[in-house]
Amino acid sequence: MPTGFPELTAVGLMTKESPLAVKKGSRQLSVGLPKEISSNEKRVVLSPEAVGLLSNNGIQVVVESGAGLHAKFSDQDFSDAGAKISYSRNEVFQADVVLKIDPPSLEEIKEMSQGACLMSALQLENQSAEFIQGLNEKKITAVAFEYLEDKVGGMPVVRAMSEIAGSTVMLIAAEYLSSVNDGKGLILGGVTGVPPTQVVIIGAGTVAEYAARTALGLGANIKVFDNHIYKLRRIKHLIGQQIYTSTLDNHGLSQALAEADVVIGALRAEKGKNKIVVSEEMVANMMHGSIIIDVAIDQGGCFETSKMTSHEEPIYKVHDVIHYCVPNIASRVARTASYSLSNIFTPILLQMVELGGAEEMIFNYRWFLRGVYNYRGSLTNALMARKFGLNHKELQLLLAARY
Helix, strand or coil: CCCCCCCECCCEECCCCCCCCCCCCCCCEEEEECCCCCCCCCCCCCCHHHHHHHHHCCEEEEEECCCCHHHCCCHHHHHHCCCEEECCHHHHHCCCEEECCCCCCHHHHHHCCCCCEEEECCCHHHCCHHHHHHHHHCCCEEEECCCCCCCCCCCHHHHHHHHHHHHHHHHHHHHHHCHHHCCCCCCCCCCCCCCCCEEEEECCCHHHHHHHHHHHHHCCEEEEECCCHHHHHHHHHHHCCCCEEECCCHHHHHHHHHHCCEEEECCCCECCECCCCECHHHHHCCCCCCEEEEHHHHHCCCECCCCCCCCCCCEEEECCEEEECCCCHHHHHHHHHHHHHHHHHHHHHHHHHHHCCHHHHHHHCHHHHCCEEEECCEECCHHHHHHHCCCCCCHHHHHHCCC
16 A cells, blocks of 8 residues: 555545535536557556646546556645545546547447547547447547547647647757767757758658757757648747748658758658658668658658657668658657647537537537547547448537437
C-alpha cells in the first residue's frame, strides 16, 4: 500500500467534498479517465487542476489508479482535486463519458455502459470493422480527437499536438546528430566559422511552422517544401522572415535531400491517407548519418522507407540514414501534452454538463458534431464506411429524427 495516501475504501481513495453543488435542473455527469494500456502512451486527457474545476461544477471524475503517473500526476494529486480514484477498471469504463488518448480495445468497449460517450483518438489506419461493430453493439456515441473542430473551424487537438511535435522534432534531431548517439557529430544549428546544419521540412502546416521556428532559433538553414502555394506563403508570414520555399518537384527536392542533415516529414494526409513523396532512391542519395523524422507515420508516412517504430525502439537505418518514425511524438513530453489536452477538453465537458450530455452537444454545436463518427449504434462517417465496407447514416438525418 502506498504511503502518504489517505484512508482507502474498497474501491479507492476517499475524495474531498465538492465545494459547489450541481446546478438546479442539471443531471450529474460522470467522466471516466482510464489508464492507457499502451507502453508508448504516457499522456492523460485531464490534469488534476482540470479535475478540480470539473468537480466544482458537479461533474464526478473517476480516475483509474496510476492513470497520470507517466505525466507525473499522482493519484494523490487527482484525489485532492476531487476525483474518485478507482482500482476497478470496469468502474472507470462505466462512466457516462470515457476520456482516453488511444482508442479503446474491443475488451475495453465491452466494459463501457450502454449508450455512453467515448472521446478518444481514432487512429483510422489502425482500426477495423470489428472496432466499429463493437461500438455499435453498445450504442456508443464516439468522438474522434482528430476530427473535432472548435468554434472558428480549427482543429484544436491536432493543432495543439502539432505544435508540440514540431517543437520536439528538432530536439530529437539534435539527439541523433550528436556523437553520443553515434550520429554525424553535428550541433543542430551553427556556430561562428562553421557551416550551419541543413534542415529540410516537407509540409508547411503547424508541425512545419514550429519545427522551422526551433531550427531557425538554433541557427540552422531550412528549406520548406509543399504543393500548396498558400501554405508556403502562410508559413513565411507566420515565421516573419524570408526562408527557402518550394513546391514538391522531384529535382529540387532530391537536391535538397542530398545536402540535408535533417529531414522532417510533416505532410498532412489528404482524403484519409498520406502520399509517398520521398522514394527509396532519394533516401539512398542522402548523406550517411543524416536523420529522417517522419511525423506523418501514423497516417502512412511520406517516405517510402518509413515504418512505424516505438519509444522503446525509436530508430532504424536504411542506406545508413537514421529513421525516427514514432507516431505519438507528443507523448515524449507527456506532462506538457496533458496540460494542453486538458485545456481543450475541460471547457467541452463544462458545456456538456450545462446542456445535459453529449447528445445535446451534438445537437447544439456544429463544431462538436464534426468530431462524431459513431452515434448511438450507427456509423456516421462516410470515409470509414468506405474503408471498412460498412453502411453508414448521415448524422444530420439521425438528429432530425429527434423532432
